[in-house]
Amino acid sequence: MTIFQFPKDFQWGTATAAYQIEGAAAEDGRGPSIWDTFAKTPGKVFNGDNGDIACDSYHRYEEDIALMKQLGIQSYRFSVSWSRILPDGDGEINQAGLDYYHRFVDKLLENGIEPFCTLYHWDLPQTLQDAGGWESDITVEAFVKFSEIMYREFNGKIKSWLTFNEPWCIAFLSNLLGAHAPGNRDLQTALNVGHGLLLAHGKSVKKFRELGIEGKIGIAPNMEWAVPYSKSEADKAASERHIAWFADWFLDPVFKGEYPQFMVDWFEQAGAKVDVKPGDMEIISQPIDHLGINYYTMSVDRYNPDAGVLGFEQIDMGLVQTDIGWPVESRGLYEALHHLQKYGNIDIYITENGACINDEVENGQVKDFRRISYLQQHIAQIHRAITDGIQVKGYMAWSMMDNFEWAEGYRMRFGLVHVDYRSLVRTPKESFYWYQNVIRNNWLETRP
Numbered sequence: 001m002t003i004f005q006f007p008k009d010f011q012w013g014t015a016t017a018a019y020q021i022e023g024a025a026a027e028d029g030r031g032p033s034i035w036d037t038f039a040k041t042p043g044k045v046f047n048g049d050n051g052d053i054a055c056d057s058y059h060r061y062e063e064d065i066a067l068m069k070q071l072g073i074q075s076y077r078f079s080v081s082w083s084r085i086l087p088d089g090d091g092e093i094n095q096a097g098l099d100y101y102h103r104f105v106d107k108l109l110e111n112g113i114e115p116f117c118t119l120y121h122w123d124l125p126q127t128l129q130d131a132g133g134w135e136s137d138i139t140v141e142a143f144v145k146f147s148e149i150m151y152r153e154f155n156g157k158i159k160s161w162l163t164f165n166e167p168w169c170i171a172f173l174s175n176l177l178g179a180h181a182p183g184n185r186d187l188q189t190a191l192n193v194g195h196g197l198l199l200a201h202g203k204s205v206k207k208f209r210e211l212g213i214e215g216k217i218g219i220a221p222n223m224e225w226a227v228p229y230s231k232s233e234a235d236k237a238a239s240e241r242h243i244a245w246f247a248d249w250f251l252d253p254v255f256k257g258e259y260p261q262f263m264v265d266w267f268e269q270a271g272a273k274v275d276v277k278p279g280d281m282e283i284i285s286q287p288i289d290h291l292g293i294n295y296y297t298m299s300v301d302r303y304n305p306d307a308g309v310l311g312f313e314q315i316d317m318g319l320v321q322t323d324i325g326w327p328v329e330s331r332g333l334y335e336a337l338h339h340l341q342k343y344g345n346i347d348i349y350i351t352e353n354g355a356c357i358n359d360e361v362e363n364g365q366v367k368d369f370r371r372i373s374y375l376q377q378h379i380a381q382i383h384r385a386i387t388d389g390i391q392v393k394g395y396m397a398w399s400m401m402d403n404f405e406w407a408e409g410y411r412m413r414f415g416l417v418h419v420d421y422r423s424l425v426r427t428p429k430e431s432f433y434w435y436q437n438v439i440r441n442n443w444l445e446t447r448p
């Protein structure tokens, strides 16, 4: 047996997001978001599932927090439903929305759990999408206003902030590939959205500093690691484009104040160019305090000029896959963490990592041993990176509970806790008890 001891101040946690767990979609003044609209558009979400009820965490948060307490986590990453706070995206504040998050955050703090807040986790108020979405300064300025309201309201209660979750999904999955809300399929739109969210990020960080808010702020890109299928230069370049598409396209502007030129050139030959105005990159590259990284899988890429805008296809190498079809290769997390060192040795939180394993309850138990294997492999890679001197400060398993997995609806389960969507009964899985032990010990035990 090998013991991997983690630093004494390492923060163990779990993560969720508002639209995926809260439900109460039209309750207490909440306005519609683009995901309410998208989910109710026929054909967009498996089975026509939507977030009207979800896990009903809006009403059951005390039960959920009791489970977090039982799990023993030190921090809990959640997101705020913007359209609960500002139902029209801007304008009048909905006090009932603020009151909900105060009740929720107070309950976390009462239980010794640090709230780790993501301001934007994909649920843009529909009124702002109607006004141009992230391509429009209207939305950028509305986000700054929304974030200022949250900063002022929760200053001293919430000390760990993230502006945006997974910019790649917001820009490209949702506006080039059309798989997520609002479902556009246009490269120029995707680049405009990416630039808009980066401007909103920079302006919000600037506001955070101007207000003298206590705590730390950052952003949480999702990364996919990729390696070339062959030794050819074309395959090598394809895997580099894949990595940069998810990470460098957003992190170079944040940390270096410029887009990666090889990607700017690639997109230009594909017919799209970011319209960078004077002063934009200075705003975007406001210094941040920490970086959230979401990691799930890695890819073996082969150059194929006919395989989409980025010109790579992902080759199935026969690796074990989770139930959503993502190859399991924890080495990619280690490599991704080293890749990030070019931006400096910034504090990093693994703000999402987890496995889609769709086991159900049998005799009161969920024997999700495949999830335990996935988590163990990936946590071991984090220990390896820390041993190399990389400043990983925490790990938040995705997800605390099964929830609405976007276009996959409720069929894909990532939770440490099983949710019966009819009864809403929560059942801790075997992985919950395994993770409870890792947290209690602050070490990982691996058996040969």
Ligand SMILES: N=NNCCOCCOc1ccc(-c2cn(C[C@@H]3NC[C@@H](O)[C@H]3O)nn2)cc1
Pocket (backbone or CB within 6 Å): 017, 020, 166, 173, 177, 179, 222, 224, 294, 296, 352, 398, 404, 405, 406
């Ligand atoms: N690899 N790309 N190939 C080309 C594009 O393929 C099309 C599909 O792409 C993807 C890529 C990534 C994802 C994804 C999902 N989650 C899980 C959520 N994270 C935030 C939290 O809310 C979780 O629910 N993280 N990432 C989905 C689809």
